[in-house]
Amino acid sequence: MVADESRGSQLLPVLAQLVRFLRQLDSPDNPSPVALGVLRRLDREGPSRITDLARLERTSQPGMTQLVGRLERAGLVLRTADAQDGRVVLVEVTEEGRALIARTHAYYVATLDKLFDRLDPADCETIVAALPALERLAGETAAG
Amino acid sequence: MVADESRGSQLLPVLAQLVRFLRQLDSPDNPSPVALGVLRRLDREGPSRITDLARLERTSQPGMTQLVGRLERAGLVLRTADAQDGRVVLVEVTEEGRALIARTHAYYVATLDKLFDRLDPADCETIVAALPALERLAGETAAG
DNA sequence: TATTGTTATACTCTATAACTATA
DNA sequence: TATAGTTATAGAGTATAACAATA
Numbered sequence: 001m002v003a004d005e006s007r008g009s010q011l012l013p014v015l016a017q018l019v020r021f022l023r024q025l026d027s028p029d030n031p032s033p034v035a036l037g038v039l040r041r042l043d044r045e046g047p048s049r050i051t052d053l054a055r056l057e058r059t060s061q062p063g064m065t066q067l068v069g070r071l072e073r074a075g076l077v078l079r080t081a082d083a084q085d086g087r088v089v090l091v092e093v094t095e096e097g098r099a100l101i102a103r104t105h106a107y108y109v110a111t112l113d114k115l116f117d118r119l120d121p122a123d124c125e126t127i128v129a130a131l132p133a134l135e136r137l138a139g140e141t142a143a144g
Numbered sequence: 145m146v147a148d149e150s151r152g153s154q155l156l157p158v159l160a161q162l163v164r165f166l167r168q169l170d171s172p173d174n175p176s177p178v179a180l181g182v183l184r185r186l187d188r189e190g191p192s193r194i195t196d197l198a199r200l201e202r203t204s205q206p207g208m209t210q211l212v213g214r215l216e217r218a219g220l221v222l223r224t225a226d227a228q229d230g231r232v233v234l235v236e237v238t239e240e241g242r243a244l245i246a247r248t249h250a251y252y253v254a255t256l257d258k259l260f261d262r263l264d265p266a267d268c269e270t271i272v273a274a275l276p277a278l279e280r281l282a283g284e285t286a287a288g
Numbered sequence: 289t290a291t292t293g294t295t296a297t298a299c300t301c302t303a304t305a306a307c308t309a310t311a
Numbered sequence: 312t313a314t315a316g317t318t319a320t321a322g323a324g325t326a327t328a329a330c331a332a333t334a
Contacts, residue, residue: 007272008256012249014278019163020181021285024202032301037164051315058168063302065317070300087310087315105156112152115284123277128151130274133267134158140259141165176324194293207325209294214323231292231333 027107029100034059035067039076039101042093047080050089076100171251173244178203179211183220183245186237191224194233220244 031039037057042048054064068091071077076097082088093101116124175183181201186192198208212235215221220241226232237245260268 006253006257007260007268007275008253009249010275011256011271011278012252014275014282015159015162015166017282017285018159020177021282022159023177033164033167034301049315050317060303061316062304062318066302069317085311085315089316105153108156109150109152112155113150115281116151118284119277119281123280124151126274126277127155127281130270130278131151131154131158133263133270134155134274136267137259137263137271138158138161138165140262141161178324195291203324204326205293206295206327210324213294229292229334233293 022108022111025107025111028103031100031104035071036101036104038064038067038071039093039097042077042091043098043101047090047092049082050091053091071097166252166255169251169255172247175244175248179215180245180248182208182211182215183237183241186221186235187242187245191234191236193226194235197235215241 034057038053041053041056050064050068051061053059053068054061057064059067068077068079068089072079075094077091077093080090080092082090116127119127178201182197185197185200194208194212195205197203197212198205201208203211212221212223212233216223219238221235221237224234224236226234260271263271
Protein backbone atom coordinates (compact mmCIF):
# COMPACT_ATOMS: atom_id res chain seq x y z
CA MET A 1 0.00 0.00 0.00
CA VAL A 2 1.36 3.37 -1.01
CA ALA A 3 1.83 5.86 1.83
CA ASP A 4 -0.72 8.31 0.48
CA GLU A 5 -3.40 5.64 0.40
CA SER A 6 -2.92 4.38 3.94
CA ARG A 7 -5.92 4.25 6.25
CA GLY A 8 -4.40 6.91 8.45
CA SER A 9 -3.87 9.29 5.56
CA GLN A 10 -7.51 8.88 4.56
CA LEU A 11 -8.87 9.31 8.06
CA LEU A 12 -6.67 12.28 8.98
CA PRO A 13 -8.29 14.89 6.69
CA VAL A 14 -11.76 13.81 7.84
CA LEU A 15 -10.75 14.23 11.46
CA ALA A 16 -9.00 17.51 10.76
CA GLN A 17 -12.01 18.97 8.98
CA LEU A 18 -14.54 17.92 11.64
CA VAL A 19 -12.30 19.12 14.43
CA ARG A 20 -11.60 22.44 12.83
CA PHE A 21 -15.33 22.84 12.38
CA LEU A 22 -16.10 22.09 16.02
CA ARG A 23 -13.20 24.23 17.25
CA GLN A 24 -14.42 27.22 15.29
CA LEU A 25 -17.90 27.07 16.83
CA ASP A 26 -18.87 29.64 19.38
CA SER A 27 -19.98 27.21 22.03
CA PRO A 28 -21.94 28.69 24.93
CA ASP A 29 -19.21 28.73 27.57
CA ASN A 30 -16.23 28.27 25.30
CA PRO A 31 -14.05 26.26 27.67
CA SER A 32 -10.50 25.56 26.50
CA PRO A 33 -9.92 21.97 25.35
CA VAL A 34 -7.77 21.19 28.35
CA ALA A 35 -10.25 22.80 30.78
CA LEU A 36 -13.06 20.68 29.33
CA GLY A 37 -10.84 17.61 29.48
CA VAL A 38 -10.13 18.20 33.17
CA LEU A 39 -13.79 18.77 34.01
CA ARG A 40 -14.84 15.65 32.14
CA ARG A 41 -12.16 13.61 33.85
CA LEU A 42 -13.21 14.85 37.29
CA ASP A 43 -16.81 14.07 36.43
CA ARG A 44 -15.86 10.56 35.30
CA GLU A 45 -13.30 9.62 37.92
CA GLY A 46 -14.09 11.76 40.95
CA PRO A 47 -11.76 13.94 43.04
CA SER A 48 -8.18 13.88 41.79
CA ARG A 49 -4.77 15.25 42.65
CA ILE A 50 -3.15 18.11 40.79
CA THR A 51 -0.17 15.90 39.97
CA ASP A 52 -2.36 13.19 38.46
CA LEU A 53 -4.40 15.67 36.45
CA ALA A 54 -1.22 17.23 35.10
CA ARG A 55 0.22 13.88 34.05
CA LEU A 56 -3.01 12.56 32.52
CA GLU A 57 -3.81 15.78 30.66
CA ARG A 58 -0.19 16.22 29.63
CA THR A 59 0.37 19.63 31.09
CA SER A 60 3.05 20.80 33.51
CA GLN A 61 2.24 20.70 37.21
CA PRO A 62 2.33 24.51 37.55
CA GLY A 63 0.11 24.73 34.50
CA MET A 64 -2.44 22.48 36.16
CA THR A 65 -2.24 24.49 39.40
CA GLN A 66 -3.10 27.59 37.40
CA LEU A 67 -5.86 25.95 35.38
CA VAL A 68 -7.44 24.58 38.55
CA GLY A 69 -7.20 28.07 40.04
CA ARG A 70 -9.09 29.52 37.10
CA LEU A 71 -11.69 26.76 37.24
CA GLU A 72 -12.10 27.34 40.97
CA ARG A 73 -12.58 31.11 40.53
CA ALA A 74 -15.20 30.29 37.89
CA GLY A 75 -17.00 28.04 40.39
CA LEU A 76 -16.47 24.92 38.27
CA VAL A 77 -14.31 22.95 40.71
CA LEU A 78 -13.57 22.80 44.43
CA ARG A 79 -10.21 22.18 46.10
CA THR A 80 -10.07 20.22 49.34
CA ALA A 81 -7.23 18.94 51.48
CA ASP A 82 -6.36 15.28 51.65
CA ALA A 83 -6.80 13.94 55.19
CA GLN A 84 -3.98 11.40 54.85
CA ASP A 85 -1.32 13.58 53.22
CA GLY A 86 -1.04 17.26 54.02
CA ARG A 87 0.77 18.03 50.78
CA VAL A 88 -2.04 16.80 48.58
CA VAL A 89 -4.86 18.87 47.08
CA LEU A 90 -7.94 17.05 45.87
CA VAL A 91 -9.91 18.69 43.08
CA GLU A 92 -13.55 17.89 42.46
CA VAL A 93 -16.09 19.14 39.94
CA THR A 94 -19.07 21.19 41.17
CA GLU A 95 -22.66 21.04 39.99
CA GLU A 96 -21.95 24.18 37.99
CA GLY A 97 -19.02 22.38 36.39
CA ARG A 98 -21.24 19.43 35.50
CA ALA A 99 -23.78 21.80 34.01
CA LEU A 100 -21.08 23.35 31.82
CA ILE A 101 -20.03 19.91 30.61
CA ALA A 102 -23.64 19.10 29.77
CA ARG A 103 -24.22 22.37 27.90
CA THR A 104 -21.02 22.04 25.89
CA HIS A 105 -21.69 18.40 25.09
CA ALA A 106 -25.25 19.16 24.00
CA TYR A 107 -24.08 21.96 21.77
CA TYR A 108 -21.46 19.82 20.02
CA VAL A 109 -23.92 16.96 19.61
CA ALA A 110 -26.57 19.23 18.11
CA THR A 111 -24.01 20.60 15.68
CA LEU A 112 -22.96 17.14 14.54
CA ASP A 113 -26.59 16.03 14.26
CA LYS A 114 -27.24 18.93 11.90
CA LEU A 115 -24.39 17.70 9.69
CA PHE A 116 -25.94 14.22 9.59
CA ASP A 117 -29.31 15.72 8.69
CA ARG A 118 -27.79 17.23 5.58
CA LEU A 119 -26.18 13.96 4.52
CA ASP A 120 -27.50 11.26 2.19
CA PRO A 121 -29.37 8.66 4.34
CA ALA A 122 -27.24 5.85 2.91
CA ASP A 123 -24.09 7.65 4.02
CA CYS A 124 -25.63 8.13 7.47
CA GLU A 125 -26.30 4.42 7.74
CA THR A 126 -22.79 3.55 6.63
CA ILE A 127 -21.30 5.83 9.27
CA VAL A 128 -23.60 4.57 12.01
CA ALA A 129 -22.64 1.01 11.07
CA ALA A 130 -18.97 1.94 11.45
CA LEU A 131 -19.35 3.66 14.82
CA PRO A 132 -18.61 0.57 16.94
CA ALA A 133 -15.41 -0.02 14.96
CA LEU A 134 -14.48 3.66 15.28
CA GLU A 135 -15.09 3.45 19.01
CA ARG A 136 -12.69 0.53 19.21
CA LEU A 137 -10.16 2.49 17.14
CA ALA A 138 -10.45 5.42 19.53
CA GLY A 139 -10.14 2.98 22.42
CA GLU A 140 -6.74 1.91 21.09
CA THR A 141 -5.43 5.39 21.89
CA ALA A 142 -5.79 4.62 25.58
CA ALA A 143 -4.17 1.20 25.28
CA GLY A 144 -0.70 2.20 24.18
CA MET B 145 -34.65 8.61 18.66
CA VAL B 146 -33.61 9.57 22.17
CA ALA B 147 -31.16 12.45 22.38
CA ASP B 148 -28.43 10.34 23.96
CA GLU B 149 -28.57 7.85 21.09
CA SER B 150 -28.33 10.39 18.29
CA ARG B 151 -25.68 9.94 15.63
CA GLY B 152 -23.91 13.08 16.81
CA SER B 153 -23.76 11.89 20.39
CA GLN B 154 -22.21 8.62 19.27
CA LEU B 155 -19.70 10.25 16.95
CA LEU B 156 -18.65 13.01 19.36
CA PRO B 157 -16.78 10.86 21.90
CA VAL B 158 -14.95 9.06 19.10
CA LEU B 159 -13.85 12.37 17.62
CA ALA B 160 -12.96 13.77 21.02
CA GLN B 161 -10.81 10.79 21.90
CA LEU B 162 -8.94 10.70 18.58
CA VAL B 163 -8.41 14.44 18.62
CA ARG B 164 -7.19 14.52 22.17
CA PHE B 165 -4.80 11.75 21.27
CA LEU B 166 -3.39 13.60 18.27
CA ARG B 167 -3.26 16.92 20.13
CA GLN B 168 -1.25 15.40 22.95
CA LEU B 169 1.39 14.03 20.59
CA ASP B 170 4.73 15.71 20.51
CA SER B 171 4.82 16.29 16.79
CA PRO B 172 8.21 17.32 15.38
CA ASP B 173 7.54 21.03 14.87
CA ASN B 174 4.45 21.41 16.98
CA PRO B 175 2.68 24.09 14.94
CA SER B 176 -0.49 25.56 16.42
CA PRO B 177 -3.71 24.34 14.80
CA VAL B 178 -4.37 27.71 13.19
CA ALA B 179 -0.78 28.03 11.97
CA LEU B 180 -0.98 24.60 10.35
CA GLY B 181 -4.36 25.49 8.86
CA VAL B 182 -2.95 28.63 7.27
CA LEU B 183 0.09 26.83 5.88
CA ARG B 184 -2.06 24.06 4.43
CA ARG B 185 -4.43 26.58 2.90
CA LEU B 186 -1.57 28.51 1.30
CA ASP B 187 -0.14 25.25 -0.01
CA ARG B 188 -3.52 24.29 -1.46
CA GLU B 189 -4.70 27.60 -2.82
CA GLY B 190 -1.58 29.64 -3.45
CA PRO B 191 -0.77 33.20 -2.34
CA SER B 192 -3.58 34.77 -0.33
CA ARG B 193 -4.51 38.05 1.30
CA ILE B 194 -4.37 38.63 5.03
CA THR B 195 -8.06 39.55 5.01
CA ASP B 196 -9.07 36.35 3.26
CA LEU B 197 -6.93 34.19 5.53
CA ALA B 198 -8.44 35.84 8.60
CA ARG B 199 -12.00 35.30 7.35
CA LEU B 200 -11.45 31.72 6.24
CA GLU B 201 -9.53 30.70 9.36
CA ARG B 202 -11.95 32.60 11.58
CA THR B 203 -9.46 34.82 13.31
CA SER B 204 -9.41 38.58 13.59
CA GLN B 205 -7.51 40.53 10.95
CA PRO B 206 -4.90 41.77 13.47
CA GLY B 207 -4.55 38.22 14.73
CA MET B 208 -3.77 37.04 11.22
CA THR B 209 -1.26 39.87 10.71
CA GLN B 210 0.53 38.70 13.83
CA LEU B 211 0.38 35.01 12.95
CA VAL B 212 1.74 35.72 9.47
CA GLY B 213 4.50 37.77 11.12
CA ARG B 214 5.50 34.81 13.28
CA LEU B 215 5.36 32.44 10.31
CA GLU B 216 7.49 34.84 8.30
CA ARG B 217 10.10 35.12 11.07
CA ALA B 218 10.17 31.31 11.16
CA GLY B 219 10.82 31.23 7.40
CA LEU B 220 7.59 29.38 6.66
CA VAL B 221 5.88 32.07 4.56
CA LEU B 222 6.80 35.09 2.44
CA ARG B 223 4.93 38.37 2.17
CA THR B 224 4.83 40.16 -1.15
CA ALA B 225 3.06 43.28 -2.36
CA ASP B 226 0.14 43.08 -4.77
CA ALA B 227 0.98 44.86 -8.04
CA GLN B 228 -2.64 45.89 -8.65
CA ASP B 229 -3.55 47.16 -5.19
CA GLY B 230 -0.98 48.82 -2.96
CA ARG B 231 -2.95 48.08 0.19
CA VAL B 232 -2.83 44.33 -0.28
CA VAL B 233 -0.28 41.91 1.12
CA LEU B 234 0.00 38.51 -0.51
CA VAL B 235 1.22 35.66 1.67
CA GLU B 236 2.74 32.54 0.19
CA VAL B 237 4.17 29.38 1.70
CA THR B 238 7.91 28.70 1.33
CA GLU B 239 9.61 25.39 0.65
CA GLU B 240 10.42 25.26 4.35
CA GLY B 241 6.74 25.72 5.08
CA ARG B 242 5.82 22.90 2.75
CA ALA B 243 8.40 20.69 4.41
CA LEU B 244 6.86 21.42 7.80
CA ILE B 245 3.41 20.49 6.48
CA ALA B 246 4.80 17.25 5.09
CA ARG B 247 6.59 16.34 8.33
CA THR B 248 3.54 17.08 10.46
CA HIS B 249 1.20 15.24 8.12
CA ALA B 250 3.48 12.20 7.96
CA TYR B 251 3.73 12.11 11.73
CA TYR B 252 -0.03 12.20 12.26
CA VAL B 253 -0.63 9.63 9.54
CA ALA B 254 1.95 7.25 10.99
CA THR B 255 0.32 7.61 14.40
CA LEU B 256 -3.13 6.79 13.02
CA ASP B 257 -1.77 3.89 10.99
CA LYS B 258 -0.33 2.41 14.18
CA LEU B 259 -3.81 2.54 15.72
CA PHE B 260 -5.25 0.69 12.73
CA ASP B 261 -2.53 -1.93 12.97
CA ARG B 262 -3.67 -2.76 16.49
CA LEU B 263 -7.30 -3.10 15.44
CA ASP B 264 -9.25 -6.19 14.39
CA PRO B 265 -9.00 -6.49 10.56
CA ALA B 266 -12.80 -6.62 10.27
CA ASP B 267 -13.07 -3.30 12.13
CA CYS B 268 -10.43 -1.83 9.83
CA GLU B 269 -12.44 -2.88 6.79
CA THR B 270 -15.64 -1.42 8.22
CA ILE B 271 -13.95 1.91 8.86
CA VAL B 272 -12.30 2.01 5.45
CA ALA B 273 -15.69 1.29 3.87
CA ALA B 274 -17.17 4.23 5.76
CA LEU B 275 -14.40 6.69 4.83
CA PRO B 276 -16.14 8.05 1.71
CA ALA B 277 -19.29 8.71 3.73
CA LEU B 278 -17.23 10.33 6.49
CA GLU B 279 -15.50 12.50 3.90
CA ARG B 280 -18.89 13.67 2.68
CA LEU B 281 -19.95 14.34 6.27
CA ALA B 282 -16.83 16.42 6.81
CA GLY B 283 -17.53 18.14 3.51
CA GLU B 284 -20.89 19.32 4.88
CA THR B 285 -18.99 21.50 7.35
CA ALA B 286 -17.85 23.66 4.48
CA ALA B 287 -21.30 23.85 2.91
CA GLY B 288 -23.09 25.89 5.43
C1' DT C 289 -15.39 57.31 2.49
C1' DA C 290 -14.36 52.41 2.34
C1' DT C 291 -10.90 48.93 2.43
C1' DT C 292 -6.37 46.74 3.76
C1' DG C 293 -3.36 46.11 6.96
C1' DT C 294 -0.60 47.47 11.22
C1' DT C 295 0.29 49.02 15.91
C1' DA C 296 -1.04 49.42 20.83
C1' DT C 297 -2.72 47.10 24.53
C1' DA C 298 -4.64 43.54 27.33
C1' DC C 299 -6.07 38.98 28.50
C1' DT C 300 -5.79 33.77 28.45
C1' DC C 301 -3.06 29.88 28.45
C1' DT C 302 1.11 27.49 29.10
C1' DA C 303 5.99 26.68 30.14
C1' DT C 304 10.45 26.55 33.09
C1' DA C 305 12.80 27.85 37.32
C1' DA C 306 12.74 28.80 42.01
C1' DC C 307 10.34 28.32 46.15
C1' DT C 308 7.41 26.43 50.39
C1' DA C 309 5.44 22.83 52.98
C1' DT C 310 4.93 18.13 54.12
C1' DA C 311 6.55 13.31 54.13
C1' DT D 312 15.94 14.02 50.52
C1' DA D 313 11.84 13.32 47.86
C1' DT D 314 7.23 14.66 46.80
C1' DA D 315 3.05 17.96 46.21
C1' DG D 316 1.99 22.10 45.09
C1' DT D 317 2.64 27.27 44.47
C1' DT D 318 4.71 31.56 42.97
C1' DA D 319 7.54 34.25 39.70
C1' DT D 320 8.31 35.21 35.24
C1' DA D 321 8.16 34.92 30.30
C1' DG D 322 6.42 33.80 25.74
C1' DA D 323 2.73 32.35 22.36
C1' DG D 324 -1.53 33.31 20.79
C1' DT D 325 -5.59 36.03 20.24
C1' DA D 326 -8.88 39.90 20.83
C1' DT D 327 -10.62 44.91 20.44
C1' DA D 328 -9.60 49.71 19.56
C1' DA D 329 -7.07 53.14 17.31
C1' DC D 330 -4.23 54.22 13.51
C1' DA D 331 -1.89 54.71 8.61
C1' DA D 332 -1.97 53.98 3.82
C1' DT D 333 -4.28 53.19 -0.43
C1' DA D 334 -8.44 52.93 -3.29
